[in-house]
Structure formats: C-alpha cells, structure tokens
Amino acid sequence: SMEQLNKQVEFLEDKSSSGKLRDWSGKKKRNLSLAEIYMMIKESYRKIHSEKFNRFLNREERCRMCAIVLKYKRDKNGKRTLYEAYFCQLRLCPVCNWRxxxxxxxxxxxxxxxxxxxxxxxxxxxxxxxxxxxxxxxxxxxxxxxxxxxxxxxxxxxxxxxxxxxxxxxxxxxxxxxxxxxxxxxxxxxxxxxxxxxxxxxxxxxxxxxxxxxxxxxxxxxxxxxxxxxxxxxxxxxxxxxxxxxxxxxxxxxxxxxxxxxxxxxxxxxxxxxxxxxxxxxxxxxxxxxxxxxxxxxxxxxxxxxxxxxxxxxxxxxxxxxxDLVHIDSEKDEELEGEMTLETYAWNVGYMNYVRV
Ligand SMILES: [Zn+2]
Known part of the structure; x- marks a missing residue:
C-alpha cells in the first residue's frame, strides 16, 4: 500500500565499541556471491555425481540462510547488542569468518x-x-x-x-x-x-x-x-x-x-x-x-x-x-543499561541491505 511505501526505510547501523561502523551488508553481499559459486559447483555435478551434488546443494542452502535476520537489544542510551541470528558456520563464509x-x-x-x-x-x-x-x-x-x-x-x-x-x-x-x-x-x-x-x-x-x-x-x-x-x-x-x-x-x-x-x-x-x-x-x-x-x-x-x-x-x-557467533564479546551485554527495546533487521534483496522490520 501507499502507506507502506511512504514509510521511512531504516537501514542497519551497527557500530563497534570504538564507534566504527560494522560492514554487515558488504559481508552479506560476499556471502551471497559465495552461495552463487556453490550453486554453480552443485549444477556441474547434477546427474554425474549425486554425492557431490548433495554436498554442494547443502553448502549453497546454508550459505544463503546465513545472517538473514538479525535481532538486537537496545538500551536507553542507544547501545545495541546482537542477541539472535543464524550463522551458517561454513569455513569459507565471509560473514562467519568476519564474526x-x-x-x-x-x-x-x-x-x-x-x-x-x-x-x-x-x-x-x-x-x-x-x-x-x-x-x-x-x-x-x-x-x-x-x-x-x-x-x-x-x-x-x-x-x-x-x-x-x-x-x-x-x-x-x-x-x-x-x-x-x-x-x-x-x-x-x-x-x-x-x-x-x-x-x-x-x-x-x-x-x-x-x-x-x-x-x-x-x-x-x-x-x-x-x-x-x-x-x-x-x-x-x-x-x-x-x-x-x-x-x-x-x-x-x-x-x-x-x-x-x-x-x-x-x-x-x-x-x-x-x-x-x-x-x-x-x-x-x-x-x-x-x-x-x-x-x-x-x-x-x-x-x-x-x-x-x-x-x-x-x-x-x-x-x-x-x-557461538552471536555473542562474540560477552562483556558488551553487561554494558547495556535500563530498559531494553528489541529491534529486528532483515536482509532486503531489493535494497541489498539490512532493513528494520
Ligand atoms: Zn555464514
């Protein structure tokens, strides 16, 4: 609807404790490039090698699912910490390796x-x-x-x-x-x-x-x-x-x-x-x-x-x-003060970025 279209789009801005912006979208884009490569490897084995086909089918699917939804807690000072997300844990995943x-x-x-x-x-x-x-x-x-x-x-x-x-x-x-x-x-x-x-x-x-x-x-x-x-x-x-x-x-x-x-x-x-x-x-x-x-x-x-x-x-x-790749810095949780609000960001294919949902 028009109302939805007019709603301001809110992109993710995740900053480290030193104030540096964390490049989530850049890492996710490279993760999707890797998923494409896994898909092509999988296709090259279709019909000729079912074991390898299945291996790379699994790789592709896991890779695509990685870090699609990010759930954050935010305190009264605006400090934010990740508390829930799925990470694929693949050895070559750009998102997981960064984490x-x-x-x-x-x-x-x-x-x-x-x-x-x-x-x-x-x-x-x-x-x-x-x-x-x-x-x-x-x-x-x-x-x-x-x-x-x-x-x-x-x-x-x-x-x-x-x-x-x-x-x-x-x-x-x-x-x-x-x-x-x-x-x-x-x-x-x-x-x-x-x-x-x-x-x-x-x-x-x-x-x-x-x-x-x-x-x-x-x-x-x-x-x-x-x-x-x-x-x-x-x-x-x-x-x-x-x-x-x-x-x-x-x-x-x-x-x-x-x-x-x-x-x-x-x-x-x-x-x-x-x-x-x-x-x-x-x-x-x-x-x-x-x-x-x-x-x-x-x-x-x-x-x-x-x-x-x-x-x-x-x-x-x-x-x-x-x-666990969600809580990479356990001290950060303790730094949060006062009442928490929960924020969810999801990967948006159109924007190729994380958008608040
Ligand atoms: Zn991953």
Whole structure:
C-alpha cells in the first residue's frame, strides 16, 4: 500500500565499541556471491555425481540462510547488542569468518589481559611458511603442517621460550596469471632473482600458500636472556619439524605495545574471501572454492596452547571456531543499561541491505 511505501526505510547501523561502523551488508553481499559459486559447483555435478551434488546443494542452502535476520537489544542510551541470528558456520563464509575474527580478537585480548594481570610478559609474532603448493598437494601439506607444528612445539629450545601460544592457519591463493606492478613492487627482489618483470607470466599462479600465524607468550626477560633464539634458529627448527630440504621463509618480530588490544591485533584469524570469490572469473572461483572447501573440512584452524590454553579454559571461553557467533564479546551485554527495546533487521534483496522490520 501507499502507506507502506511512504514509510521511512531504516537501514542497519551497527557500530563497534570504538564507534566504527560494522560492514554487515558488504559481508552479506560476499556471502551471497559465495552461495552463487556453490550453486554453480552443485549444477556441474547434477546427474554425474549425486554425492557431490548433495554436498554442494547443502553448502549453497546454508550459505544463503546465513545472517538473514538479525535481532538486537537496545538500551536507553542507544547501545545495541546482537542477541539472535543464524550463522551458517561454513569455513569459507565471509560473514562467519568476519564474526570469527572479531571473536578471536576478543578472546585473545581477554586472555592477554588476564596473563598480564598476574605477571608481565614479552610477546613475539611468528609466521611459519613453506613453499607454495598446487591444489592436488594442498590436503597432504596441511596434514604435514599440523604434524610439524606439534613436533616444533616439543623441541627443547622452543619449549624453553614458549610459555603460551595462539596459532592460526591461513591459506592464501594466487589468482593473478600475470605479474602486476603492485605485485612487483611488493616482492621486487624475488622477481629480479627470477629474471621476471611486470607483465610476465606469474610463476605462482594457481598455487596455494598455507602458513601459520603464531603469537607467543615469553618471559619478560626473553629478549635479553640466554634462551633468546635468532631468526636463523627459528627457521632451522621449523625446517627440521617439517622435514624440509630447503630453508623456509620464517618471520619473527617483537610485538610492540603492551596493551592486550595491541597484542591481540596480530592474532587475527584471516581467510581472505577476495582470494576465492573472484570477480569476473566464475570458473576459477569454482575451482578454488571446491579445493578449499575439501581442504579445510574438519580441520582445527586455530589453537591455543600452554598458559593461553589454561586461561582460555579458566575464563570459560567457548570454541573460537565452531562456537557461538552471536555473542562474540560477552562483556558488551553487561554494558547495556535500563530498559531494553528489541529491534529486528532483515536482509532486503531489493535494497541489498539490512532493513528494520
Ligand atoms: Zn555464514
């Protein structure tokens, strides 16, 4: 009716505690692009492979249902908190991965805060990598990395330093067939060594790069102690754990800033949806999504160990990966004051945005 048409449309404006607008609609749009890719994969298996057809039918449906309705509580000061929503929990979902990264940030912040309250520590950020792999070798490489990580953590030199750790797995994918100037600027030395220039064929095209992001809790005195490990030592230990016949790229740096937020910043859980929701290249997107979907299934992408694991338990935090994605920051609920009003927002296909209903 005319009355409905004239009614002011109210879009969702969800702000974080720091006042930053949360990009719900951007994430939901990418989630729907992923659902389209799942739909195309499903169609490619229609009649020829019923098991795969059903797998991707399920993926598509779950993906589409994700975060369609968002229910908020709002207090007298206008502060808002999410209290009900359905999240698909798919490993590749852009909405769910964003929620997970916010949740991991909140969890790591809380854990570091608790650790620092008892005793001051030093923090290191470690990136453990190995050579790029093709789609066929990805699954096996991930097995090796998980095994290698456990071995690495048991070495005496590592155990002497690491009092606690957070470990996140990231897999990036190289979607560029040609070396762009942006890529060249970033890794000039590397391309020069190979005698390659802008516009040449990218040698890493269609390759996967799995790596670990690790946050380490060490003694306050670590950087001046005898236990201190040089960059080459970290590198050798990782090569040994992984049984590599070459020296892998390993990055180690001191985490600057002592607030829990600064430390948690490096622990981010990241899966770049721009790597597999590739605009204007549906075939490539389908290949990458299918590869990652199988490779990530049932894997622990994040883990806590040592005192970080102990505090995760003591603080009663739930599973960062498969746990609740509605309440990602449990403190926020307690901040609300006075009488609550309930607000519901729903995804609107016409506006491609969340609209108050
Ligand atoms: Zn989702």
């Amino acid at each position: 997970r990264s916010l949740k991991i940030f909140a969890q790591v912040s809380k854990i570091i805060q608790a650790i620092e309250k008892e005793q001051e520590h030093a923090y290191l950020f470690l990136t453990l990598t190995q050579k790029n792999v093709s789609a066929e070798n990805l699954d096996k490489t991930l097995d090796d990395m998980m095994y290698g990580w456990n071995k690495f953590m048991k070495y005496k030199k590592v155990k002497d330093v690491v009092k606690g750790a957070y470990r996140g797995l990231e897999i990036t994918y190289d979607k560029n067939p040609i070396i762009t100037s942006k890529m060249y600027q970033k890794k000039k030395d590397y391309y020069q060594k190979l005698g390659l220039k802008v516009g040449d064929k990218n040698p890493n095209f269609d390759m996967y790069h799995p790596h670990f992001h690790v946050l380490i809790v060490a003694d306050k005195s670590y950087f001046k102690s005898r236990k201190y490990l040089k960059h080459e030592e970290w590198q050798e230990l990782w090569a040994k754990a992984m049984k590599l016949d070459y020296m892998p790229q390993v990055n180690v740096k001191k985490v600057k800033g002592n607030t829990a937020e600064a430390v948690a910043e490096v622990a981010k859980y990241s899966a770049k949806d721009s790597d597999y929701v590739i605009e204007k290249d549906l075939d490539l997107s389908m290949n990458v999504v299918e590869t990652l979907d199988y490779a990530l299934q049932g894997r622990r992408l994040v883990s806590f160990s040592g005192i970080m694991k102990e505090w995760h338990k003591k603080l009663n935090l739930d599973d960062a990966e498969d746990g």
